[in-house]
Amino acid sequence: MRQPSVIARRVAAASVSLVLASGAAACAGPKDNDAGSGGDGKPAKGGTLTVLNRDPQVDFDPARLYTSGGGNVPSLVFRTLTTRNREDGAEGAKVVPDLATDLGTPSKNATVWTYHLKKGLTYEDGSPITSGDIKYGIERSFAAELSGGAPYLRDWLIGGADYDGPYKDKEGLDSIETPDDSTIVFHLNKPEGEFPFLATQTQTTPVPKSKDKGTKYENHPLSSGPYKVVKNENDGERLRLERNPHWSAKTDPERKAYPDVIDVRSGLDSSVINQRLAASQGTDATAVTTDTNLGPAELAKLGGKDDQAANVGTGHFGxxxxxxxxxxxxxxxxxxxxxxxxxxxxxxxxxxxxxxxxxxxxxxxxxxxxxxxxxxxxxxxxxxxxxxxxxxxxxxxxxxxxxxxxxxxxxxxxxxxxxxxxxxxxxxxxxxxxxxxxxxxxxxxxxxxxxxxxxxxxxxxxxxxxxxxxxxxxxxxxxxxxxxxxxxxxxxxxxxxxxxxxxxxxxxxxxxxxxxxxxxxxxxxxxxxxxxxxxxxxxxxxxYKRAYGKDVKNIVISDWTGVLDISQVAVK
Structure with a gap:
């Protein structure tokens, strides 16, 4: 459905369906008490967060994912140059630095953007993250076999429209420069003052060339975030994430990463997901969904239970x-x-x-x-x-x-x-x-x-x-x-x-x-x-209305994603 040209041609149903799939904005406010909290009332680390979804987390490769906005689960594994502010409501609609030290330095006409990386960034194997890895990660997203990601970089970068990716074109994109391991410079074909927003796209995730396995990279992508992939079954139908021991909270103030394990189970019927979250029995008490909304009938049922009505996020998405x-x-x-x-x-x-x-x-x-x-x-x-x-x-x-x-x-x-x-x-x-x-x-x-x-x-x-x-x-x-x-x-x-x-x-x-x-x-x-x-x-x-298990705490849902941010919740 996506055609090789301007943005409008390729935003297509991918953008719209992604938006709805992720849309359940809420301003319930952070909850720091009860389960998931330490004795001092603050969220504590530990436990397993279960994610109950309809759609499998397919194509778990930063080149093929459409946006970080809908990428609640991918954002746990893939860090990008910038990211969304992990706060409730309108504050969460702001863009903030992630791998980069700031939102970028633009040229006078906003056609050149320069970013510097934070010190101490590493992958799950302890190896350093470099600007060259970010450049390569972007370049591989241009390969036909890794299509599916957002179109903006192809449309905005000089020479992007004619570039076929590193598997065919060994020279790479001249419009992305890496003068040293901590600096990356983008040259655009027209002014783009919103480049900091674009830099949140998963295509800016670093990928070391030596670890790239093409279409098989999704089975075990190298993590730059707080969690790493330990299991990916049936193309994202069952995804198990565990802590990345080399992730440092000092370089990543946005992701809290309280649970020890994130267990993503997909392919479920919407009504089943909502029934399980409403009942909140067993592991479902520490479960959420990132793609299933509540309907009128389900809301009516929840409204009659004071103990369950509180476990529904409410708000707005753009x-x-x-x-x-x-x-x-x-x-x-x-x-x-x-x-x-x-x-x-x-x-x-x-x-x-x-x-x-x-x-x-x-x-x-x-x-x-x-x-x-x-x-x-x-x-x-x-x-x-x-x-x-x-x-x-x-x-x-x-x-x-x-x-x-x-x-x-x-x-x-x-x-x-x-x-x-x-x-x-x-x-x-x-x-x-x-x-x-x-x-x-x-x-x-x-x-x-x-x-x-x-x-x-x-x-x-x-x-x-x-x-x-x-x-x-x-x-x-x-x-x-x-x-x-x-x-x-x-x-x-x-x-x-x-x-x-x-x-x-x-x-x-x-x-x-x-x-x-x-x-x-x-x-x-x-x-x-x-x-x-x-x-x-x-x-x-x-x-949007979306339920979550009774023992899921520290609820944060921004106006950017509309999704309960699983990088913030505690479940212990």
């Missing part, structure tokens, strides 16, 4: 569900028709279809309602909680449809809260009140993705969703609204085919900023400007 228009398809070429639909939407019924207010919050902005994205409040087409059919009818008359119109809404038949038949039906009922007859066209999930992401086959109206690879407006707005990222012969995400020079230029100007706070404000302003064109109708931002 994600938006929306209606997408294709202005090339009539009648959506008429802005007034798009505006009419925007007014007619009944967000309360949509939220009910998505599982209720405990699992979804109404959205009127495309950017998620979090500070790190540059969230700027606006509502260009105020419909209230239940829609404004009267205003919608007025706009339809102005557009030449005084007797109403009939449209087709494409959605996936998959039973999820993103593009489900239930949400489509809720929209159908709401638009009917404004004189808009909606015919529903449900497609099987793969067919749906291939259809809505094809520039040639994209329908006029469909349900869509987007999540960012890191908490910033850049990876949220650029793939969807940068006209230079319109893809005619592969996966296209600019569904509105917007190619506005002022928008493109502003994206370039924001990318030059290395002040992330200043950049966030500009992303928010750009979101507000784009929203006036009614190319999408934001519907809701999901709220």
């Amino acid at each position: 994600y938006t569900n929306y209606l997408a228009f294709n202005p090339k398809v009539k009648p959506f070429d008429n802005p007034k028709v798009r505006q009419a639909i925007s007014y007619a939407v009944d967000r309360s019924s949509v939220i009910n279809a998505a599982g209720g207010s405990s699992l979804a919050e109404a959205a009127t902005t495309y950017l998620p309602n979090q500070k790190s994205f540059g969230y700027t409040k606006y509502d260009h087409f105020p419909a209230g909680e239940s829609g404004n059919p009267k205003k919608a009818e007025e706009l339809l008359k102005e557009a030449g449809y005084k007797d109403g119109l009939t449209v087709t809404l494409v959605h996936s038949n998959a039973k999820d809260f993103e593009t489900s038949p239930e949400i489509a039906t809720a929209l159908q009922d709401a638009l009917k009140k404004a004189g808009i007859t909606v015919k529903l066209k449900g497609l099987e999930d793969n067919d749906y993705k291939d259809t809505v992401h094809s520039a040639k086959k994209e329908p006029g109206l469909f349900l869509a969703h987007w999540g960012a690879d890191w908490p910033s407006g850049g990876p949220f707005l650029a793939p969807i609204f940068d006209g230079r990222q319109i893809v005619q012969d592969g996966y296209n995400f600019n569904s509105g085919f917007l190619n506005d020079k002022s928008v493109n230029d502003e994206i370039d100007e924001i990318n030059k900023l290395t002040d992330l706070k200043a950049a966030a404000k500009r992303w928010g302003a750009l979101d507000k400007k784009i929203g006036e064109q009614a190319l999408t109708v934001p519907l809701f931002h999901p709220v």
